[in-house]
Amino acid sequence: MSLNVELKSVARHYGRVKAVDGVSFAAGPGEVIALVGHNGAGKTTLIKLMLGLARPTAGSVSVLGQDPAAGDAAVRRRLGYLPENVSFNPALTGRETLRFYVRLKGGSKGEENALLERLGLAHAADRRVGTYSKGMRQRLGLAQAMIGTPAVLLLDEPTTGLDPALRQQFYEIVREMGAAGATVLLCSHALNELEGNAGRVVIMNEGRKIADGSLDELRHMARLPTKIRIRTAEGGARRLREWMGEPAGLRQVNGHIIELDATPEDKAAFLRRAAGEGAPFEDLDMVPPGLDELYAHFLAGKASR
Incomplete structure (x- = not known):
C-alpha cells in the first residue's frame, strides 16, 4: 500500500527538551487517525514536522513522497491544516x-462559495470575521483547511x-474525506x-509513541475488563445475584441493575451459561473499555508497540 505519511525514528529536540523522541509512524490513503496525548506529549510538534514547519533533529519525514521541509509547492498544496487556535x-x-x-x-475559482455553503457559513459570508463567534471562526478554519481537496488533512x-x-x-465531513482517499490526522x-x-489511535507520552492500533487492537493489548450491565425485573436482583454466585467485582447499581467486570474469556463463558440456563434477567449490555480508559492504562504503563 502506498503511504501518504511516513516518519522513521523521528526526533525533534529543543536543547535538552525532547519534544519528539524516536517516533516511527506511517499512514496510508483513507486512514482517519486520532493522535492523543496530554499537553506537551509531542502531538503538535509531530504536526509541525509533517507540515515542514520544523525539521527533525534525527530521522526522516516523508509526506506524499517528499520531504515537507524542502518547500515543494505542489506537495504543500495537497496539505490541509487547521491549527488549535485559529x-x-x-x-x-x-x-x-x-x-x-x-x-x-491555487484553488479553483469560486471554491470559497462552495466551502462556505458546506460549512454552514453562507449566511455570514459577507460579515466581518471579527463579528464571528468562536465556533464560526473554527468552521472558517476548517473550510480553509479543505481548500483543494487535500490528500493529507x-x-x-x-x-x-x-x-x-x-x-x-x-465528523461527517471527516468521514467523507477519508472515504475519498484523504489521510486525516485528528x-x-x-x-x-x-x-x-x-x-486508528496513536497515543503519545513525553515525546514517544506508546501505543498504536485500532480500538479493538488496543483493547486486546490492554486486556482491560468489559463491563457486563444486567437489568432485572423489579425485585429480581437478589435472585440474579444468587444465580451468579456472588462473583468478585459484582456491583449493585440500583434496585434492578447489576454490573460485573469480565475478562474476554469470562464474558464468553457468562453468555454461554446465560443462554443455556435461562438466566433471570430482562436485558444485558456489554460495555467495552472506552478510549479514556485505554489512554489512562497505556499512559500508566508507558507501553510501546
Whole structure:
C-alpha cells in the first residue's frame, strides 16, 4: 500500500527538551487517525514536522513522497491544516478570507462559495470575521483547511467551540474525506468523540509513541475488563445475584441493575451459561473499555508497540 505519511525514528529536540523522541509512524490513503496525548506529549510538534514547519533533529519525514521541509509547492498544496487556535484578519469578511486562501493555495475559482455553503457559513459570508463567534471562526478554519481537496488533512483540536450538532456535521465531513482517499490526522482531548470517528489511535507520552492500533487492537493489548450491565425485573436482583454466585467485582447499581467486570474469556463463558440456563434477567449490555480508559492504562504503563 502506498503511504501518504511516513516518519522513521523521528526526533525533534529543543536543547535538552525532547519534544519528539524516536517516533516511527506511517499512514496510508483513507486512514482517519486520532493522535492523543496530554499537553506537551509531542502531538503538535509531530504536526509541525509533517507540515515542514520544523525539521527533525534525527530521522526522516516523508509526506506524499517528499520531504515537507524542502518547500515543494505542489506537495504543500495537497496539505490541509487547521491549527488549535485559529486566527484571521478580523476586518475581512468570511468570503474575502477564504478567497485569499483559495488564491494563495491555487484553488479553483469560486471554491470559497462552495466551502462556505458546506460549512454552514453562507449566511455570514459577507460579515466581518471579527463579528464571528468562536465556533464560526473554527468552521472558517476548517473550510480553509479543505481548500483543494487535500490528500493529507491535519486537524489540531478541530471541534473546539462547536456545538453537538456542528460536531456531528464536522465528523461527517471527516468521514467523507477519508472515504475519498484523504489521510486525516485528528489531535484532540475529546476522547469520547474520537471513539466512533477514528479507525486508528496513536497515543503519545513525553515525546514517544506508546501505543498504536485500532480500538479493538488496543483493547486486546490492554486486556482491560468489559463491563457486563444486567437489568432485572423489579425485585429480581437478589435472585440474579444468587444465580451468579456472588462473583468478585459484582456491583449493585440500583434496585434492578447489576454490573460485573469480565475478562474476554469470562464474558464468553457468562453468555454461554446465560443462554443455556435461562438466566433471570430482562436485558444485558456489554460495555467495552472506552478510549479514556485505554489512554489512562497505556499512559500508566508507558507501553510501546
